[in-house]
Amino acid sequence: MSPRAVLRLSGLGITIALAYYAGAAVGFALKLPEATPSVMWPPNAILTSALLLTPTRLWPFALLAALPAHVALESGAGFPISLVLALFATNCTEALLAAGGLRFFSDDATRFDSFRRVGLFIAIAVLAAPFLSSFLDAMAVSLLRGEQYWQVWTARLFSNMLTALTVVPAVVTVVTSGWQWLRAAPRTRHGEAALLTMAMLVAAVFVLRRPASDAMTAELAEHAALAWMLPGLLWAAIRFGPGGSSLTLLVSSLVLTSAAVHSHGPFEGLSPSDTTLALQIFLTVVSVPLMVVAALIEERRLAQQDISKRLAVEALLARLSGAFVQLPSNRMHEVFDKSTREIGESLALESVMLFEYADTSEQLRRLAAWSARGDLEPGDPPIPDRFVESVAARLDRKPLAFHLPLTTARSEDAPGGSTLNSVLIPLIAENKIRGMLACTFDASLAQRGSAVLEELELVARVLANALSRRSAEDALRASEATKSAILSSLTYGVVVIDRRGDILNVNTRWHQMIGENAPAAATQVGANYLRFLADAARSGAIRAAKAAEGVAAVLDGTLDDFRQEYLVPHRDGERTMAMRAVPLDHPEGGAVVTYVDLTQQRRAELEAERARAELAHVSRVATLGALTASIAHQLNQPLTGILTNAQAARRFLAGSAPDLEEARLTLDDIMQDDRRASEVIVRMREFLRKDTGPIQNVDLHAVVREVARLVSSAAIIRNTELILNLDEAPAIVHGDRVQLQQVVLNLIVNALEAFGESRPSDRRIVVGSCCSRGDVVEIEVTDNGEGFKGLEESAFEAFYTTKPGGMGLGLSIARSIVEAHAGLIRAANKPDGGATVSFRVPLAPESAG
Amino acid sequence: MTAERPVVFVVDDDASVRRALDRLLRAEGFQVETFASGSEFLSAADRRCGCVILDVRMPGLSGFEVLESLSSRRRSLPVILISGHSDVPMATRAMNAGCASFLSKPFENEALLTAIRDALRACSAWDSVPTGEGTPAVGPES
Numbered sequence: 001m002s003p004r005a006v007l008r009l010s011g012l013g014i015t016i017a018l019a020y021y022a023g024a025a026v027g028f029a030l031k032l033p034e035a036t037p038s039v040m041w042p043p044n045a046i047l048t049s050a051l052l053l054t055p056t057r058l059w060p061f062a063l064l065a066a067l068p069a070h071v072a073l074e075s076g077a078g079f080p081i082s083l084v085l086a087l088f089a090t091n092c093t094e095a096l097l098a099a100g101g102l103r104f105f106s107d108d109a110t111r112f113d114s115f116r117r118v119g120l121f122i123a124i125a126v127l128a129a130p131f132l133s134s135f136l137d138a139m140a141v142s143l144l145r146g147e148q149y150w151q152v153w154t155a156r157l158f159s160n161m162l163t164a165l166t167v168v169p170a171v172v173t174v175v176t177s178g179w180q181w182l183r184a185a186p187r188t189r190h191g192e193a194a195l196l197t198m199a200m201l202v203a204a205v206f207v208l209r210r211p212a213s214d215a216m217t218a219e220l221a222e223h224a225a226l227a228w229m230l231p232g233l234l235w236a237a238i239r240f241g242p243g244g245s246s247l248t249l250l251v252s253s254l255v256l257t258s259a260a261v262h263s264h265g266p267f268e269g270l271s272p273s274d275t276t277l278a279l280q281i282f283l284t285v286v287s288v289p290l291m292v293v294a295a296l297i298e299e300r301r302l303a304q305q306d307i308s309k310r311l312a313v314e315a316l317l318a319r320l321s322g323a324f325v326q327l328p329s330n331r332m333h334e335v336f337d338k339s340t341r342e343i344g345e346s347l348a349l350e351s352v353m354l355f356e357y358a359d360t361s362e363q364l365r366r367l368a369a370w371s372a373r374g375d376l377e378p379g380d381p382p383i384p385d386r387f388v389e390s391v392a393a394r395l396d397r398k399p400l401a402f403h404l405p406l407t408t409a410r411s412e413d414a415p416g417g418s419t420l421n422s423v424l425i426p427l428i429a430e431n432k433i434r435g436m437l438a439c440t441f442d443a444s445l446a447q448r449g450s451a452v453l454e455e456l457e458l459v460a461r462v463l464a465n466a467l468s469r470r471s472a473e474d475a476l477r478a479s480e481a482t483k484s485a486i487l488s489s490l491t492y493g494v495v496v497i498d499r500r501g502d503i504l505n506v507n508t509r510w511h512q513m514i515g516e517n518a519p520a521a522a523t524q525v526g527a528n529y530l531r532f533l534a535d536a537a538r539s540g541a542i543r544a545a546k547a548a549e550g551v552a553a554v555l556d557g558t559l560d561d562f563r564q565e566y567l568v569p570h571r572d573g574e575r576t577m578a579m580r581a582v583p584l585d586h587p588e589g590g591a592v593v594t595y596v597d598l599t600q601q602r603r604a605e606l607e608a609e610r611a612r613a614e615l616a617h618v619s620r621v622a623t624l625g626a627l628t629a630s631i632a633h634q635l636n637q638p639l640t641g642i643l644t645n646a647q648a649a650r651r652f653l654a655g656s657a658p659d660l661e662e663a664r665l666t667l668d669d670i671m672q673d674d675r676r677a678s679e680v681i682v683r684m685r686e687f688l689r690k691d692t693g694p695i696q697n698v699d700l701h702a703v704v705r706e707v708a709r710l711v712s713s714a715a716i717i718r719n720t721e722l723i724l725n726l727d728e729a730p731a732i733v734h735g736d737r738v739q740l741q742q743v744v745l746n747l748i749v750n751a752l753e754a755f756g757e758s759r760p761s762d763r764r765i766v767v768g769s770c771c772s773r774g775d776v777v778e779i780e781v782t783d784n785g786e787g788f789k790g791l792e793e794s795a796f797e798a799f800y801t802t803k804p805g806g807m808g809l810g811l812s813i814a815r816s817i818v819e820a821h822a823g824l825i826r827a828a829n830k831p832d833g834g835a836t837v838s839f840r841v842p843l844a845p846e847s848a849g
Numbered sequence: 850m851t852a853e854r855p856v857v858f859v860v861d862d863d864a865s866v867r868r869a870l871d872r873l874l875r876a877e878g879f880q881v882e883t884f885a886s887g888s889e890f891l892s893a894a895d896r897r898c899g900c901v902i903l904d905v906r907m908p909g910l911s912g913f914e915v916l917e918s919l920s921s922r923r924r925s926l927p928v929i930l931i932s933g934h935s936d937v938p939m940a941t942r943a944m945n946a947g948c949a950s951f952l953s954k955p956f957e958n959e960a961l962l963t964a965i966r967d968a969l970r971a972c973s974a975w976d977s978v979p980t981g982e983g984t985p986a987v988g989p990e991s
């Protein structure tokens with residue numbers, strides 16, 4: 001046992017002994033002459049009070065502590081020791097019966113503030129215990145002192161009943177809540193108590209004063225003694241509860257008894273024992289209803305207090321809920337601090353701390369903290385954050401109330417010891433722990449125990465819902481933010497509309513695209529997009545009417561995909577725009593309309609087309625350059641004819657008898673040769689034309705024949721046989737004649753060059769046509785040269801060449817032309833040597849069979 | 850003087866050139882025979898005295914091949930090569946192959962006639978080679 005405990009125990013023992021001694025002294029003082037029993041015998045009541053106020057395990061100690069005082073007193077009175085001990089035993093019996101019975105039956109044996117508690121107290125401590133113990137008492141006294149048994153029993157019974165009734169509640173109430181009442185009650189109550197005390201004193205003075213000389217007045221005064229005391233008793237019962245009531249009853253009893261002892265008061269004239277009994281019965285009868293009235297009033301007051309407390313809690317819950325409901329989640333943090341203060345103040349807590357689980361981690365984060373004793377230092381909360389965190393990790397969704405020995409400087413200053421009661425309540429919403437509510441409260445509140453816990457659980461539910469809503473709203477806001485970030489990052493304009501055409505969402509790019517001219521109100525979320533299009537159509541916007549039709553068709557489900565391209569005037573020139581509407585993937589329907597600015601793309605495509613044409617032209621020039629010898633040969637033939645014929649004609653015309661007929665034939669030949677030469681030149685000029693010709697119906701077979709003529713000389717020069725194996729029927733395709741000539745020319749020249757030096761004779765190129773399908777024509781150029789040395793598919797790559805000095809453009813350009821004519825070109829080596837390059841293009845619709 | 854006049858054979862795939870040469874040479878008094886290809890000429894050629902005007906670039910046998918064929922047959926017929934597409938290597942090749950003359954198309958009549966006359970000098974029996982003085986040649990039978 002610690003010295004401190006020893007000290008406390010000794011203090012307790014000494015207090016009990018002194019109280020017992022004082023009580024016995026008072027008891028002796030209140031003895032009427034000739035009457036053995038006292039009107040009041042406080043030691044028993046003091047023992048009962050001591051037992052009620054100490055834990056059961058200390059009861060033997062408490063009883064033993066009283067023994068020396070008892071022995072000292074009773075022996076002093078001249079009683080034999082056997083009687084002294086027997087009386088002590090009966091005193092102890094009464095105290096044990098009273099305290100034990102109350103402990104057993106009452107929910108709180110130290111309180112007298114309800115009808116039930118007072119009723120039990122009267123039944124057990126005031127009636128049963130004295131009734132039973134008095135038998136023993138009477139037996140001891142009658143045996144050891146020869147007094148009459150029933151007389152002793154009656155005297156003892158009433159004495160002990162009255163004492164128990166007046167002393168026990170007074171002592172217990174003063175010990176349990178006297179200090180707190182003095183400390184906590186408002187000044188007005190202190191003032192009222194002082195007034196009551198004064199009134200009681202005045203009444204006591206009136207009762208105790210000597211009788212007046214006027215006999216009539218004296219008799220009145222003596223018989224009215226009780227009347228003097230009654231207002232004070234009623235006042236106390238009504239205004240000061242069972243504690244105040246029992247105190248005034250005690251005082252009144254002492255005063256009246258004292259008056260009786262000194263032969264004053266209402267019972268003058270009776271024998272001492274009758275006076276004693278009359279006094280006892282009178283006081284008991286007065287005390288019981290007063291006690292009950294006081295208890296009822298206190299019970300009602302407590303019930304009212306409870307209701308108002310409940311109302312306060314409910315008002316607090318309503319305030320908290322209201323504060324959280326009205327605020328958007330991103331502003332909730334503003335009220336967390338205020339809420340902890342309100343919770344603390346409303347529930348009279350010492351401190352309140354609110355923690356939240358961060359979504360991304362298991363760690364608790366303190367959101368707010370409040371302390372009744374002033375601002376909390378961040379590092380010095382009543383319950384350390386780390387403690388809360390470690391306890392929270394072990395909590396299984398149930399609140400945990402505990403005593404936490406606090407070692408902070410502040411807690412050591414706390415009155416009433418260094419231990420505060422604490423509670424940790426998990427904040428659970430939607431089946432998920434959102435955080436923790438940690439509270440500390442002082443001992444007086446701890447007595448209310450489960451009630452406080454219930455209130456805190458209600459508060460916790462509100463806070464949990466607030467946290468849950470906050471995290472849900474935060475998540476929603478984050479997802480909204482992500483979506484809107486995606487929308488605004490898109491390089492194309494987006495308008496999302498519901499099935500009525502009302503705008504659900506738009507991005508800034510769209511607003512930039514439609515320009516400053518569009519009225520802002522008509523293009524914001526909530527405006528009707530179809531109306532915007534209709535207005536635009538009325539004000540002459542290009543294609544707006546068609547767009548409105550298309551979008552409406554997508555909205556009513558008749559169209560899956562609507563697109564259109566259009567040009568809009570712009571300060572930098574025309575812009576090419578494309579819009580597209582597709583259904584919104586949503587049960588309610590709706591559509592997503594996207595706008596893309598294709599200007600750059602179209603510009604790039606035109607640029608690429610121009611570059612391709614440029615390259616094709618360069619390639620044609622290069623091809624013709626390679627054919628210089630052939631062309632020279634083709635031109636030289638007619639020129640030779642012309643020159644020779646001209647000289648012959650001069651001969652025919654010279655001399656005396658010009659041969660005019662021969663000269664005329666010669667001139668015909670000259671003209672024919674001239675035409676031949678000019679045809680070659682025209683063909684070449686056409687071929688070298690830079691701009692592309694018109695897209696028209698072209699006979700691909702005729703194109704092949706023209707090219708064959710162009711390269712015939714080249715074939716001859718290269719000692720190669722060029723064989724045309726074409727269908728008789730024309731193959732009409734829709735395209736550019738010069739470009740198609742270039743394809744055929746490139747293929748034939750490529751074949752001509754395929755021979756290299758490897759095959760000096762029997763060089764052969766066959767150009768054939770076949771209509772593999774009804775709607776396409778295929779031209780095939782086959783040679784018996786060396787074939788492709790690399791991969792056939794590489795043959796069409798630009799600058800891919802296997803020939804020394806070649807540019808590697810011929811087949812690549814042929815491919816781009818064929819593809820521009822919606823055709824296909826391919827190359828393959830033949831198994832028996834040589835290669836075939838073929839291309840197919842669609843026949844013009846009207847000629848396709 | 851033999852009764853046989855020297856013959857100028859013209860071998861060219863181009864009909865127009867053939868006809869023009871035929872017309873001109875006949876006007877100059879030569880006996881002319883024309884062929885559209887080398888193989889046609891080779892199959893028809895006989896041992897008559899004369900010369901041949903041979904186009905270099907022709908479908909089928911080229912002028913050089915005909916020339917080679919003639920030398921392999923030990924046919925000492927002077928050959929004048931003409932070409933619409935001529936260059937120095939071709940001319941060198943022609944001379945090396947033993948041709949009498951090499952002319953680029955189109956050519957001046959005088960150059961051709963001179964070449965023919967030079968070639969026909971080999972025909973010892975031929976004493977009246979057309980002079981080309983603007984008068985129709987007078988053949989032995991006329």
